[in-house]
Amino acid sequence: MRALPVGADALLVEVSSGERARALHAELLRRRAEGSLRVREIVPAARTVLLDGVTDPARLAAELTASEIPDAPRHAREVVELPVRYDGPDLAEVAAHWGVTAEEVARLHAATEFTVAFCGFAPGFGYLTGLPSRYDVPRRSTPRTAVPAGAVALAGPYTGVYPRSSPGGWQLIGTTDAVLWDHARVPAALLAPGTRVRFVPAAAVRPA
Numbered sequence: 001m002r003a004l005p006v007g008a009d010a011l012l013v014e015v016s017s018g019e020r021a022r023a024l025h026a027e028l029l030r031r032r033a034e035g036s037l038r039v040r041e042i043v044p045a046a047r048t049v050l051l052d053g054v055t056d057p058a059r060l061a062a063e064l065t066a067s068e069i070p071d072a073p074r075h076a077r078e079v080v081e082l083p084v085r086y087d088g089p090d091l092a093e094v095a096a097h098w099g100v101t102a103e104e105v106a107r108l109h110a111a112t113e114f115t116v117a118f119c120g121f122a123p124g125f126g127y128l129t130g131l132p133s134r135y136d137v138p139r140r141s142t143p144r145t146a147v148p149a150g151a152v153a154l155a156g157p158y159t160g161v162y163p164r165s166s167p168g169g170w171q172l173i174g175t176t177d178a179v180l181w182d183h184a185r186v187p188a189a190l191l192a193p194g195t196r197v198r199f200v201p202a203a204a205v206r207p208a
Contacts, residue, residue, distance in 0.1 A: 001014065001015050001020075001024075001065050001069070002014045002065070003060070003061035003064055003065055005061070008057075009052070009053055009054050009055070009057065010050060010052045011060055012051075013050075013051070013064060014048050015047055018046055018047060018117050018129060018157075021044055021117070022115065022194070023069050023070065023072040024044075026073060028049060028051065029042060038055065039051045039054055040053025044193045045118050045120070046118065046127070072194075078196070079113065079196045080191065080196065080198075081197075081200050082161065083177065083178065084110070084176045084199040084200065084202060085176075085201075086106035086109070086174040086201060087174060087175055088171075088172035088174045088175065089172055091105060091106075091173045093171065094154060094171050097137050105173060106173075106174075106201060108131075108135070109173065109174075109199060110198075110201050112130045112131055112198075112199075113198055114128035114129060114196070115130060115194065115195070115196055116193050116194060116197065117193065118193050119189065119191070119193060122164060122166055123163060123164075124164075124181025124189045124190065125160055125162065126160065126161070126180075126192075126193075126195070126197075127158045127160060128158060128159040131154075137171050138156075140170070142169075143167055143169030144167060144168055146166070147167065147170070148165055150175050150177060150178070150180075151174075152174035152175060152199065153168065153171055153172050154171045155170040161176055161178070161180055161191075163179075163181040174199070178190065
């Protein structure tokens, strides 16, 4: 673990893996909830956690690097279920990359319990982990200029759902009608770091 100052009152903590970042994030949230950590924001990313609004960054950095961070709780939150139609235009390409049928891609994906590791890219977009590393897929060599809202996609070790239409280079395997971001909802984001997610098939897989 390495803690780096960011400006006058923020700290960026680097760890060795996404799993350790998730564990650190959970522990920092726990400490803030009990009152032993006072910060304005705790923002996880792939292998870092940013703490903003830190009174004494140097002291906190020393405390964190000297402490043992427990593993993240396995069932810290209820499961959010997202209905999905496995009808994406890249489904056959993902199936070929995995060496299975399109139906098997859908079965494996739907059988996985995912966890939101961190959020970014667009409001409401969560980077979901859970698939074994052998199912990592590359981004498209040529990104699409417009990916529709609700597209369920894969890239590297992550699954994501596009909360709104935007450019994107992820592999599209399905579609959901779930609203990922609604400014009139509290909270506006359906998914947050630590949220457990399952995809529930809503229709048959489109033939490859």
